[in-house]
Amino acid sequence: MNYGVEYHVEAEAIRRTLPAAARRAWGELERRLRKDPWDAGARMSGGLKDTLEAAFAAHGFATYIVQENRVMVSVINLVWIG
Numbered sequence: 001m002n003y004g005v006e007y008h009v010e011a012e013a014i015r016r017t018l019p020a021a022a023r024r025a026w027g028e029l030e031r032r033l034r035k036d037p038w039d040a041g042a043r044m045s046g047g048l049k050d051t052l053e054a055a056f057a058a059h060g061f062a063t064y065i066v067q068e069n070r071v072m073v074s075v076i077n078l079v080w081i082g
Contacts, residue, residue, distance in 0.1 A: 060076060
């Protein structure tokens with residue numbers, strides 16, 4: 001089963017401004033979310049059973065909700081090193 005990936009407005013704005021290396025890592029995570037969002041991440045500590053988090057390389061992590069045949073990315077958290 002393939003899942004559709006959708007974004008909350010704030011998450012979409014962050015996704016569009018990711019640096020090149022982070023965009024490549026995000027692309028890989030998005031492929032994993034489309035294929036099997038349950039395997040792509042882990043349940044958020046203290047979150048609902050359908051709220052998960054998944055890292056995209058060393059660039060950050062996303063919080064998302066699995067709803068039937070779609071994934072809603074609600075937050076993209078970036079990690080800045082430097």
